[in-house]
Amino acid sequence: xxxxxxxxxxxxxxxxxxxxxxxxxxxxxxxxxxxxxxxxxxxxxxxxxxxxxxxxxxxxxxxxxxxxxxxxxxxxxxxxxxxxxxxxxxxxxxxxxxxxxxxxxxxxxxxxxxxxxxxxxxxxxxxxxxxxxxxxxxxxxxxxxxxxxxxxxxxxxxxxxxxxxxxxxxxxxxxxxxxxxxxxxxxxxxxxxxxxxxxxxxxxxxxxxxxxxxxxxxxxxxxxxxxxxxxxxxxxxxxxxxxxxxxxxxxxxxxxxxxxxxxxxxxxxxxxxxxxxxxxxxxxxxxxxxxxxxxxxxxx
Amino acid sequence: xxxxxxxxxxxxxxxxxxxxxxxxxxxxxxxxxxxxxxxxxxxxxxxxxxxxxxxxxxxxxxxxxxxxxxxxxxxxxxxxxxxxxxxxxxxxxxxxxxxxxxxxxxxxxxxxxxxxxxxxxxxxxxxxxxxxxxxxxxxxxxxxxxxxxxxxxxxxxxxxxxxxxxxxxxxxxxxxxxxxxxxxxxxxxxxxxxxxxxxxxxxxxxxxxxxxxxxxxxxxxxxxxxxxxxxxxxxxxxxxxxxxxxxxxxxxxxxxxxxxxxxxxxxxxxxxxxxxxxxxxxxxxxxxxxxxxxxxxxxxxxxxxxxxxxxxxxxxxxxxxxxxxxxx
Numbered sequence: 106x107x108x109x110x111x112x113x114x115x116x117x118x119x120x121x122x123x124x125x126x127x128x129x130x131x132x133x134x135x136x137x138x139x140x141x142x143x144x145x146x147x148x149x150x151x152x153x154x155x156x157x158x159x160x161x162x163x164x165x166x167x168x169x170x171x172x173x174x175x176x177x178x179x180x181x182x183x184x185x186x187x188x189x190x191x192x193x194x195x196x197x198x199x200x201x202x203x204x205x206x207x208x209x210x211x212x213x214x215x216x217x218x219x220x221x222x223x224x225x226x227x228x229x230x231x232x233x234x235x236x237x238x239x240x241x242x243x244x245x246x247x248x249x250x251x252x253x254x255x256x257x258x259x260x261x262x263x264x265x266x267x268x269x270x271x272x273x274x275x276x277x278x279x280x281x282x283x284x285x286x287x288x289x290x291x292x293x294x295x296x297x298x299x300x301x302x303x304x305x306x307x308x309x310x311x312x313x314x315x316x317x318x319x320x321x322x323x324x325x326x327x328x329x330x331x332x333x334x335x336x337x338x339x340x341x342x343x344x345x346x347x348x349x350x351x352x353x354x355x356x357x358x359x360x361x362x363x364x365x366x367x368x369x370x371x372x373x374x375x376x377x378x379x380x381x382x383x384x385x386x387x388x389x390x391x392x393x394x395x396x397x398x399x400x401x402x403x404x405x
Numbered sequence: 406x407x408x409x410x411x412x413x414x415x416x417x418x419x420x421x422x423x424x425x426x427x428x429x430x431x432x433x434x435x436x437x438x439x440x441x442x443x444x445x446x447x448x449x450x451x452x453x454x455x456x457x458x459x460x461x462x463x464x465x466x467x468x469x470x471x472x473x474x475x476x477x478x479x480x481x482x483x484x485x486x487x488x489x490x491x492x493x494x495x496x497x498x499x500x501x502x503x504x505x506x507x508x509x510x511x512x513x514x515x516x517x518x519x520x521x522x523x524x525x526x527x528x529x530x531x532x533x534x535x536x537x538x539x540x541x542x543x544x545x546x547x548x549x550x551x552x553x554x555x556x557x558x559x560x561x562x563x564x565x566x567x568x569x570x571x572x573x574x575x576x577x578x579x580x581x582x583x584x585x586x587x588x589x590x591x592x593x594x595x596x597x598x599x600x601x602x603x604x605x606x607x608x609x610x611x612x613x614x615x616x617x618x619x620x621x622x623x624x625x626x627x628x629x630x631x632x633x634x635x636x637x638x639x640x641x642x643x644x645x646x647x648x649x650x651x652x653x654x655x656x657x658x659x660x661x662x663x664x665x666x667x668x669x670x671x672x673x674x675x676x677x678x679x680x681x682x683x684x685x686x687x688x689x690x691x692x693x694x695x696x697x698x699x700x701x702x703x704x705x706x707x708x709x710x711x712x713x714x715x716x717x718x719x720x721x722x723x724x725x726x727x728x729x730x731x732x733x
Contacts, residue, residue, distance in 0.1 A: 247425045249708035251671050255693050256433050256701060337551045341675065344553045345690055357553075364557045368564055378554045386549035393545075 135398035142398065145390025152384050156202040165193035167200035167354065176370050186372035188362065198376050201356040204349055206384070208270055208339050213331035215274035217281065221324055224285025225312045229293055239286070242279045250276035251342070258347040266349060273335055281327045285320060292316055322399035329392035333385045340381060356381045422709045427478070429705030430698070434473055437696040439464040439490055462488050464698055477699070486706075487699035489692075495703045499685065503707070505580060506684035509603055510673050517608030521615025522658060526651055528616065529623035537620070544613035552672045556606040556679040563602055575602055578681040603680045607672050611665065618661055622654040629653075656726045663719035670708060 126134075136142040163184065165171070170191040171183070179186040185194035227238040254272055261269040292298060293316070301311050317324075342348035343357025351358065356377050363374030439462070443455045450458075459465035463476050480487050486495040528537040550558070563575040576582070576598045585595055626632065627650055635645040674686030681687075685704060692700040 244421055244424060244428075246667070247421050247709040247712050248428065249670065249689075249705055250667075251674065252689055252693075252701065252705055252708065253429065253432065255690070256429070256436055258693075259436055333549075340551055341553050341671075345678070347693070360554060360557070364560075367557065367561050374557070374561070378558070381551065381554065382546075382549045385551070386545060389545060389549060 132395075132398045136394055139394045139397065141390050142394030145387050145394060148383060148387035149391060152202070152380070152387060153206065155380075156199055156206055159199045160196060160203075163193065163195050163199070165196045167192070167196045168352070169193060169196065176366065176373070178370070179372055185376045186370070188373055189366065194372055194376055197354050198356075198359060198380060201354045201359045201377060202380055202384070204266075204353065205336050205339060205356045205381070208266065208273070208349075208355070209332045209336035209388075211270045212273040212277065212335035212339070213328050215271065216277035216331050216335070217324055217328040219274060220278035220281035220327065221285055221317055221320065223278070224282035225289050225316050225320070227282070228286040228289025229308060229312055229316060231290070235286070239283075242282055245276060246279045248276075250338075254338075254342055255345070255347040258342070258350075261348070262350040266353070269339075269348065273338060277331055277334060277338075281323075281331075284323065288320055288323070289316055292319055322401075326392055326396045326399060329388060329395055333388040333392070336381070336385060336388070418713050422706065422713065425709040426481070426702055426706040427474070430477060430702035431470065431474060433698045433701040434464075434470055434477075437693070437698050437701070438466070439696040439698065440466060442490060442696055462490065462492065462699075464490070477702070481706075486703040489700055490695050490697045495699050498688070498700070499703055499707065502683060502685045502688055505682055506673060506677065506686060508580075509607065509677065509682060509684060510669065512600065512604050513607030513611065513673070513676075514669060516604055517611030518615055518658075518662070520608065521612035522619045522655060524612065525616035525619025526623050526646075526654070529620045529627060530646060532624060540616055540620075544617050547609050547613040550610075552606060552610065552675045553679065555609065556603075556676055559602045559606055560679065574598065577602060580682050603676050603682065606676045606680070607669075610672065611669065614665060615658060615661075619654065619658050622657055623650065626650045626654045652726070656723060659722045659726060660719050662722075663716045666712060666715035670711065 137146075160166070165183070171187060171193065172191050174183060174187045175191050176189050177183060177187045179194075183193050183195065185198060187193060188197070223238050223242065227235040254276065257272060261272075298311060298315050301315055302308075306314075339348055340355060340357035340360065343355040344361045346358075346361070348357055349355035359377040360374065360381070363377055367374035439459060440455065443450055443458075456465060456467065460468070463473055465473075477487055484496075486499070489495055489498060524536075524540050528534075528540050531537060560577045563577050566575060567573050576595075580596070580599055581592070582595050582599075585592060629650075631653075632645060632650045635649045636642060640648075670686075673684070674689055676682070677684045677686035678690050685707065688700060689704050691697075692704065
């Protein structure tokens with residue numbers, strides 16, 4: 106006996122209505138109920154709003170120089186004051202914030218994808234695949250990331266920042282991929298994976314359909330915490346002149362310039378430094394509450 | 406069996422260091438441009454002279470990369486990392502600087518880990534107490550401050566503090582005051598004044614990480630049966646907590662040390678550069694600016710070696726603290 110299409114649709118719709126709240130909703134509920142998660146999300150939303158909508162409100166662009174105001178304190182004309190070059194601190198800081206946010210987000214997502222793929226393939230196939238992949242992982246762990254990225258910095262000049270993002274991601278994924286590998290090794294012995302294997306599902310499909318979805322909580326948390334790690338690495342590299350290159354600005358280059366004038370012109374340093382700290386703080390708060398919300402052993 | 410396992414592991418480590426260092430050398434030799442150091446000189450030296458000088462240093466970009474690599478590798482196998490762009494021995498330079506870095510790093514590591522473990526343990530004993538809440542908030546704040554910003558905040562703070570007291574109490578540049586006269590007491594005080602801020606800059610983040618980690622470990626252990634038994638057999642609460650709970654909870658933290666070591670190296674680099682300590686970290690950044698290929702490769706080698714030694718040290722400490730590992 107077969108169900109007609111309409112009946113099938115009705116049954117599945119009914120099942121959806123009766124079902125317990127989905128995992129996504131459960132996690133979102135837990136996340137939003139924690140004060141930490143709420144304040145982190147609100148802070149990050151504010152930072153994003155400031156970075157991408159803020160420049161529209163200001164009257165200067167980040168390339169403008171006001172030759173009538175060098176190193177002036179904050180005023181109605183220049184909300185965050187001006188630099189020694191006459192550039193508007195509000196405009197350049199928001200531009201740097203934009204750059205740091207984009208670089209941080211992209212690098213974090215990229216490195217988590219890399220960690221998931223390498224870890225899952227190593228853990229599922231074992232044997233030579235595992236040995237080779239884990240050896241590469243160890244090698245990258247042993248290479249001093251900051252030094253390698255700094256040496257490569259001449260390649261990032263003149264608008265090559267996507268390459269910078271890729272290189273940043275290349276040095277962020279190793280520890281997570283080791284965790285993913287361990288979890289994959291135990292997952293591949295579970296009944297649902299074995300069932301799929303005996304039904305003849307190809308290994309790559311098993312990895313994408315059964316293994317990785319089961320590791321999604323770990324990967325979500327990892328991606329979030331990688332955002333702050335990527336932003337910190339990017340700003341540190343840029344601080345020493347190895348990251349985002351002029352004429353482009355990042356929070357790191359601004360902080361580096363600001364430290365020279367910080368004692369007598371505090372606005373050149375503290376706005377950029379403060380925004381950087383707030384951004385990283387917000388991302389860390391979100392990551393920490395996500396970890397709690399995704400913990401399957403937690404009741405409610 | 407055990408010896409074979411150790412030997413395989415050791416060989417793997419040596420291969421890892423060799424490949425990592427070679428990669429760093431090839432990358433540095435391929436991207437850095439030592440020739441440009443001579444082009445800004447006035448009067449500009451003739452090209453033949455520059456070529457001869459670069460050939461001496463094995464830095465000439467006109468000879469093929471692979472030939473330069475072989476010359477360099479042959480030296481490294483004999484334990485010689487070549488010469489810096491100014492013609493000094495890289496070995497001597499790094500040996501002199503290694504002591505500075507080691508002093509800074511060990512002080513930072515000791516202060517940071519001990520503070521972190523103690524704070525975390527105390528916070529766990531009174532969970533949700535005042536100390537627990539304050540340290541949780543503080544560690545979140547500290548972890549959001551990048552080392553480069555923190556170090557600069559400390560420098561700005563020290564300038565302000567010195568102005569306030571009207572004396573140079575906190576010193577922000579170098580390891581010692583050059584040409585200082587006076588007895589050993591004055592010299593010790595001078596060193597301490599230089600050491601305070603870099604140590605804070607290095608150990609604060611470490612303490613924050615360890616306190617979070619140690620708090621969670623301690624909470625898991627506090628409810629365990631063996632701690633209750635220790636108290637039930639008549640030990641004082643303090644003795645039971647320190648000898649039974651803390652000792653057990655410290656073991657995973659020691660293993661965690663291997664993971665934080667890389668961060669510590671980077672933190673040391675920034676701290677040295679900003680506080681003007683002439684250590685390996687400062688040289689790492691300077692060597693890239695001066696296109697010093699051989700020094701870059703040598704520092705990569707030292708860093709790779711240090712990371713693996715840290716991993717080994719974590720294993721050894723783990724064995725020393727956990728009787729199960731020793732027996733197995």
